[in-house]
Amino acid sequence: MSEPHPRRAAVTGIGVVAPNGTSTDTFWKSTREGISVLDRVTRAGCAHLPLRVAGEVRDFDPQSAVEERYLVQTDRFTHFAMAAADQALDDARLGRPDTDAAPFSVGVVTAAGSGGGEFGQRELQQLWDKGSRFVGPYQSIAWFYAASTGQISIRYGFKGPCGVIASDEAGGLDALAHAARAVRRGTDVMVAGATEAPLAPYSMVCQLGYEELSTVEDPERAYRPFTASACGFVPAEGGAMLVVEAETSARERGAPVRATLAGHAATFTGASRWTQSREGLAEAVRGALHEAACAPEEIDVVFADALGVPEADRAEALAIADALGTHGRRVPVTAPKTAVGRGYSAAPVLDVAAAVLAMEHGLIPPTPNVFDVCHDLDLVTTRARAAELHTALVLSRGLMGSNSALVLRLGATDAS
């Protein structure tokens, strides 16, 4: 059933805490210039692990980002989420008086894959070193996937619909789609996105079993998707939060619409079944295009999942061709995440932030550390490419088999 005037979901605010920048501006400048910040892991307790290279967020001071109580009560991934939400709300020009005036019209949805591993490790160490009486009560919530959603809603007093998406890396895109649906159903504002903090010893050990993980020691060679030397992916921490708002609401309060979330679809093809992900990803793209009423030729740029595993890279290149036809071989494709690593469910949200910024600046950021592409793709490498961009497609796949695609359009739709 289509309504006469569907409520469109617009992006009116962006907040980023990434390895290559802890503000949207620095993230974009670094992304645009293709500066890789992948480096040797420096976090305490990780030096002996075979995972050598990651994208660490080093320019982040939790003490200045969040109040003392959240330092005690929440994990690093929630600190990232709060800092990014602050930026996004500020960017959207939504202050506390605005949201206090209508608390039920603001909701929160986040995606998470790792949860609060660092907090959990600290409390479990208390358990084994001293006993159960020394485990703090905040352990019951701080590790949990839903912690960031809950704490953001409490911190700002938001009382609208809240949720958490646990659907793998692709959950980052699914969270934005969930926010868009909430907006269509009548909520004016959703604070939506994903952040991760998987670079603490316990969380790192959890990842060692992933056969897709790169254990290459040279930061420049550790993550090279779409090349013959692809050797897996490098993990990252950080993420992004967006303000997803009804276009009508943004217009009423005079807030600029940066982009609209035009279409999304998700599929599932099974854990590490990368050859099969071709069909699943292509189907997700078709579904997203359908919802966006978008022809394949309208896609001006693709932000690839870019796992860095040869079989998965091949499947993605073929999926793009399957879903976009001959346009799939011409459309520029990029994977700026090779500069920072893959922050699990946060990775595609950072790509969405980069896609909006790319459309606004008419500039496709490059794919650092990638030179000789061995697939039939027009991958933007080495330096940014100027292009008129109206519509972007962001792709994401999870290690456990989720595939998602999101279509974004620049700016506001024409007032009708």
Place this chain on the structure above:
Amino acid sequence: MSDRITVEELAELMKKAAGVTVAPEELQQQYDSGFDALGIDSLGLLGIVGELENRYGTPMPTDAEKSKTPRQFLELVNSALLAGA
């Protein structure tokens, strides 16, 4: 360590267990205010109770974690400490 838990000690525990800083003098002034108004939620109070039990090596009354105000809380835990002494 005194045999009675003071407002000073409660303020220190609030900071340690819940990350909420309230000066002892201010806590004294807000002796009958709700813990919620001070920024202490139920998990925070539970953490404070756990700290006290570890510190004094004695169980606290089960109602301690349900106290609404600092006065209620200190009266409960101090009566338990006196009874145990």
